[in-house]
Amino acid sequence: xxxxxxxxxxxxxxxxxxxxxxxxxxxxxxxxxxxxxxxxxxxxxxxxxxxxxxxxxxxxxxxxxxxxxxxxxxxxxxxxxxxxxxxxxxxxxxxxxxxxxxxxxxxxxxxxxxxxxxxxxxxxxxxxxxxxxxxxxxxxxxxxxxxxxxxxxxxxxxxxxxxxxxxxxxxxxxxxxxxxxxxxxxxxxxxxxxxxxxxxxxxxxxxxxxxxxxxxxxxxxxxxxxxxxxxxxxxxxxxxxxxxxxxxxxxxxxxxxxxxxxxxxxxxxxxxxxxxxxxxxxxxxxxxxxxxxxxxxxxxxxxxxxxxxxxxxxxxxxxxxxxxxxxxxxxxxxxxxxxxxxxxxxxxxxxxxxxxxxxxxxxxxxxxxxxxxxxxxxxxxxxxxxxxxxxxxxxxxx
Amino acid sequence: xxxxxxxxxxxxxxxxxxxxxxxxxxxxxxxxxxxxxxxxxxxxxxxxxxxxxxxxxxxxxxxxxxxxxxxxxxxxxxxxxxxxxxxxxxxxxxxxxxxxxxxxxxxxxxxxxxxxxxxxxxxxxxxxxxxxxxxxxxxxxxxxxxxxxxxxxxxxxxxxxxxxxxxxxxxxxxxxxxxxxxxxxxx
Amino acid sequence: xxxxxxxxxxxxxxxxxxxxxxxxxxxxxxxxxxxxxxxxxxxxxxxxxxxxxxxxxxxxxxxxxxxxxxxxxxxxxxxxxxxxxxxxxxxxxxxxxxxxxxxxxxxxxxxxxxxxxxxxxxxxxxxxxxxxxxxxxxxxxxxxxxxxxxxxxxxxxxxxxxxxxxxxxxxxxxxxxxxxxxxxxxxxxxxxxxxxxxxxxxxxxxxxxxxxxxxxxxxxxxxxxxxxxxxxxxxxxxxxxxxxxxxxxxxxxxxxxxxxxxxxxxxxxxxxxxxxxxxxxxxxxxxxxxxxxxxxxxxxxxxxxxxxxxxxxxxxxxxxxxxxxxxxxxxxxxxxxxxxxxxxxxxxxxxxxxxxxxxxxxxxxxxxxxxxxxxxxxxxxxxxxxxx
Numbered sequence: 001x002x003x004x005x006x007x008x009x010x011x012x013x014x015x016x017x018x019x020x021x022x023x024x025x026x027x028x029x030x031x032x033x034x035x036x037x038x039x040x041x042x043x044x045x046x047x048x049x050x051x052x053x054x055x056x057x058x059x060x061x062x063x064x065x066x067x068x069x070x071x072x073x074x075x076x077x078x079x080x081x082x083x084x085x086x087x088x089x090x091x092x093x094x095x096x097x098x099x100x101x102x103x104x105x106x107x108x109x110x111x112x113x114x115x116x117x118x119x120x121x122x123x124x125x126x127x128x129x130x131x132x133x134x135x136x137x138x139x140x141x142x143x144x145x146x147x148x149x150x151x152x153x154x155x156x157x158x159x160x161x162x163x164x165x166x167x168x169x170x171x172x173x174x175x176x177x178x179x180x181x182x183x184x185x186x187x188x189x190x191x192x193x194x195x196x197x198x199x200x201x202x203x204x205x206x207x208x209x210x211x212x213x214x215x216x217x218x219x220x221x222x223x224x225x226x227x228x229x230x231x232x233x234x235x236x237x238x239x240x241x242x243x244x245x246x247x248x249x250x251x252x253x254x255x256x257x258x259x260x261x262x263x264x265x266x267x268x269x270x271x272x273x274x275x276x277x278x279x280x281x282x283x284x285x286x287x288x289x290x291x292x293x294x295x296x297x298x299x300x301x302x303x304x305x306x307x308x309x310x311x312x313x314x315x316x317x318x319x320x321x322x323x324x325x326x327x328x329x330x331x332x333x334x335x336x337x338x339x340x341x342x343x344x345x346x347x348x349x350x351x352x353x354x355x356x357x358x359x360x361x362x363x364x365x366x367x368x369x370x371x372x373x374x375x376x377x378x379x380x381x382x383x384x385x386x387x388x389x390x391x392x393x394x395x396x397x398x
Numbered sequence: 399x400x401x402x403x404x405x406x407x408x409x410x411x412x413x414x415x416x417x418x419x420x421x422x423x424x425x426x427x428x429x430x431x432x433x434x435x436x437x438x439x440x441x442x443x444x445x446x447x448x449x450x451x452x453x454x455x456x457x458x459x460x461x462x463x464x465x466x467x468x469x470x471x472x473x474x475x476x477x478x479x480x481x482x483x484x485x486x487x488x489x490x491x492x493x494x495x496x497x498x499x500x501x502x503x504x505x506x507x508x509x510x511x512x513x514x515x516x517x518x519x520x521x522x523x524x525x526x527x528x529x530x531x532x533x534x535x536x537x538x539x540x541x542x543x544x545x546x547x548x549x550x551x552x553x554x555x556x557x558x559x560x561x562x563x564x565x566x567x568x569x570x571x572x573x574x575x576x577x578x579x580x581x582x583x584x585x
Numbered sequence: 586x587x588x589x590x591x592x593x594x595x596x597x598x599x600x601x602x603x604x605x606x607x608x609x610x611x612x613x614x615x616x617x618x619x620x621x622x623x624x625x626x627x628x629x630x631x632x633x634x635x636x637x638x639x640x641x642x643x644x645x646x647x648x649x650x651x652x653x654x655x656x657x658x659x660x661x662x663x664x665x666x667x668x669x670x671x672x673x674x675x676x677x678x679x680x681x682x683x684x685x686x687x688x689x690x691x692x693x694x695x696x697x698x699x700x701x702x703x704x705x706x707x708x709x710x711x712x713x714x715x716x717x718x719x720x721x722x723x724x725x726x727x728x729x730x731x732x733x734x735x736x737x738x739x740x741x742x743x744x745x746x747x748x749x750x751x752x753x754x755x756x757x758x759x760x761x762x763x764x765x766x767x768x769x770x771x772x773x774x775x776x777x778x779x780x781x782x783x784x785x786x787x788x789x790x791x792x793x794x795x796x797x798x799x800x801x802x803x804x805x806x807x808x809x810x811x812x813x814x815x816x817x818x819x820x821x822x823x824x825x826x827x828x829x830x831x832x833x834x835x836x837x838x839x840x841x842x843x844x845x846x847x848x849x850x851x852x853x854x855x856x857x858x859x860x861x862x863x864x865x866x867x868x869x870x871x872x873x874x875x876x877x878x879x880x881x882x883x884x885x886x887x888x889x890x891x892x893x894x895x896x897x898x899x900x901x902x903x904x905x906x907x908x909x910x911x912x913x914x915x916x917x918x919x920x921x922x923x924x925x926x927x928x929x930x931x932x933x934x935x936x937x938x939x940x941x942x943x944x945x946x947x948x949x950x951x952x953x954x955x956x957x958x959x960x961x962x963x964x965x966x967x968x969x970x971x972x973x
Contacts (some may be wrong), residue, residue, distance in 0.1 A: 019820075019822070019833075052816060052817070055816075067822065071820050073815040073816065073821050073822075075661075076823065077688065077825065081655070085646070087650075087655070087658075087659050088622060088660060088662025088666060089665060091659070092620055092664075106703065117655070278642075284644040285646060286644055286645075306820045308885075363840055384635060419602065427693070427775060432775070434772055434774050435773035444631075459774075461886055462958070463881070463958070
């Protein structure tokens with residue numbers, strides 16, 4: 001059977017959100033970035049945001065390519081500079097919703113200074129940080145988050161540096177929304193992105209994700225599906241967890257959840273306050289007075305809410321209909337699955353807040369099934385996961 | 399001579415830079431002259447010493463820095479010590495008379511002394527010392543008109559202190575006219 | 586270039602006694618700049634301070650970023666967000682900016698950077714003047730780039746050239762660099778800001794046609810192709826990778842040739858339209874002094890003195906530094922005895938003069954290493970020597 005690529009592209013539920021003319025993408029099989037983009041696309045659809053008013057900014061690296069595939073105004077910047085470019089675009093037109101989608105090397109290594117300062121200013125941005133513990137595009141070097149002991153091409157004998165815990169970093173720097181998921185937690189991630197999009201201020205969402213080609217291979221951790229299973233078994237849902245407790249050890253438990261959700265004036269709101277105090281009622285930015293901008297924002301908020309309601313209604317209708325498109329079926333299945341699974345998996349810590357966490361730890365039904373199948377078929381692989389550093393070190397000595 | 403070089407000097411807080419700005423603005427905006435003002439920046443400009451330079455001319459100024467000042471306004475001992483030697487024969491030396499102890503009578507120079515700080519205190523605050531000195535400078539050097547100087551003040555002194563600054567300027571100016579008369583009578 | 590009159594909101598019309606740094610900010614505001622991102626660095630900081638002070642009343646936005654990397658990056662974002670934008674810095678900060686100046690070049694992003702030069706290298710002489718970054722402006726970013734650089738000789742020209750810089754930047758969609766120096770930046774002189782209706786401004790030219798025809802780029806070696814701004818619904822994509830006219834990455838040598846040729850020829854091919862020179866008694870001269878910025882004023886003093894001695898000396902002042910006035914130098918070289926090139930560096934633009942003179946006349950460099958302007962006598966001596 002041959003697939004008609006053109007038809008496939010048209011029929012894809014992602015057409016409209018992704019630049020289908022640019023498919024196939026460059027990401028490796030098993031990489032987590034694709035499913036993160038899926039979650040992102042889903043969140044955009046459900047959020048009710050006017051796609052015209054959405055801008056996606058990326059840096060350099062594998063995740064840096066996201067900007068090139070999403071069908072919104074998008075900028076692929078230089079290495080590390082996604083956040084300041086996003087800052088410029090947001091401040092140039094505050095009506096825009098600006099999302100930064102990039103990797104941990106880009107955002108917390110070369111661009112780390114921008115991350116903490118945007119958080120400090122409470123710049124109204126959503127930052128989605130794919131954390132795969134490696135510089136993928138350049139061949140698997142150590143990053144600021146690589147766990148101690150892990151092998152990278154530039155730490156061939158194991159990483160001897162201390163890694164960043166990104167939720168702790170973002171929290172300490174002043175982010176008003178901080179969450180962490182894995183690329184397996186598709187629905188949680190979707191919901192989390194939705195929340196961040198609807199929230200003003202600096203939102204930081206870390207997504208732990210497998211780099212199959214480099215990090216997993218070099219550390220003998222199996223393939224993408226093995227890692228999804230690892231995520232399922234080793235993530236600990238802890239909403240409201242003190243971010244000091246979110247450090248990740250090599251192949252250790254990964255605390256996930258929504259850790260910070262608070263409100264304080266954004267950079268622009270604080271700046272407006274100063275301007276209004278100084279200039280009075282005549283104060284304007286780019287030719288619009290504060291009440292004018294507030295009225296516009298309010299009207300847009302109402303339009304967003306209406307679109308969101310419509311999107312959710314459409315989703316529900318599609319789910320009810322037997323003839324619903326594939327994606328909707330998947331969604332519906334996923335919706336049911338958590339209810340069942342919730343009984344099996346006792347929540348380790350009661351969520352402090354109802355929100356992104358209510359369906360935590362549930363992969364989409366299909367993925368879960370795939371995981372199960374894969375695990376059954378390849379029990380041997382597990383052994384290789386133990387003591388990877390040693391194994392590789394031995395190999396190197398040969 | 400169409401070009402005149404002036405150095406304003408004193409210690410930080412006396413409004414020395416402001417003196418140069420006011421004079422430069424007065425000359426170039428209201429007296430139809432060309433004026434270029436420069437000042438020292440950076441670590442060497444921190445601490446007590448403070449100086450600003452003004453070059454004025456009837457035609458466009460090409461070299462922006464002073465080469466040999468014809469007029470020195472020194473409002474502190476340090477400024478006087480440091481700069482009076484630059485003045486050529488016949489140069490104008492104006493000093494704050496209560497703050498500067500002269501090393502000689504400077505027979506080669508046109509020497510003027512003004513109790514600017516004391517006058518400023520009489521007007522209300524020693525913050526106005528620079529305006530008293532400027533009024534005096536305007537009267538004795540005649541390089542700039544009093545009218546232009548007063549016009550130059552808005553924007554360079556706080557609005558709420560405009561009147562009192564003008565008063566300080568006038569006090570110095572009147573004293574300068576008197577000083578000229580005395581000097582004229584003496585010679 | 587289609588122009589409109591300036592928005593009066595940004596124009597502080599009238600005569601001022603102002604330093605060059607402040608005049609840069611006023612020029613930017615008059616040109617319609619409404620976004621400034623910068624980082625403090627002597628001797629450029631006064632421009633940022635002026636913009637920060639004026640922003641609320643004009644309705645513009647000022648942000649002090651965490652460093653110069655962020656400042657230039659924010660400008661690229663703001664430009665695609667629909668605003669005319671500017672930053673100001675000097676050598677060390679400019680060095681940090683160069684990577685993203687390259688990004689602005691390849692993404693054809695209009696923005697203006699002022700480099701108020703101070704003595705280098707490295708931290709060098711932070712408070713003292715220099716003209717040592719002339720070549721860096723052109724060759725700073727890696728890869729082949731063409732941009733425009735202008736050099737004012739006075740606070741008045743800081744204002745005038747800031748307006749000009751924005752106009753060129755908007756039309757050619759290229760970073761324009763204002764190469765001034767500590768002396769001009771910090772000296773106060775009379776600056777006359779004309780009323781808004783006498784200031785000609787190139788407005789942002791945003792695409793408004795059908796979506797299917799939208800192309801963020803046109804590789805035709807010309808300026809004038811419309812920009813777009815985020816939020817207009819054209820879903821632009823811009824990248825620092827070599828790309829096609831849709832903005833999508835195309836990583837082939839063939840496409841690289843197309844893009845680089847366009848970027849270079851857009852500026853160099855239009856050099857005649859871009860370049861502005863100020864000439865005085867060049868025709869019939871034996872010696873032509875080629876100078877720019879503050880040095881050109883000192884040079885005029887030397888030239889006046891030389892003429893008094895009966896020497897036939899002309900003055901060629903570069904207002905536009907890049908693209909270089911290659912054609913004019915080639916025309917003059919066979920007709921004169923020598924070019925004299927004074928500059929506050931170890932000899933930078935003189936290399937361009939030498940290249941274009943191509944051995945047809947003498948080229949005398951009057952360089953010194955920064956920290957102070959020339960003494961006019963030094964230039965005069967060189968003119969005397971050149972006239973022999």
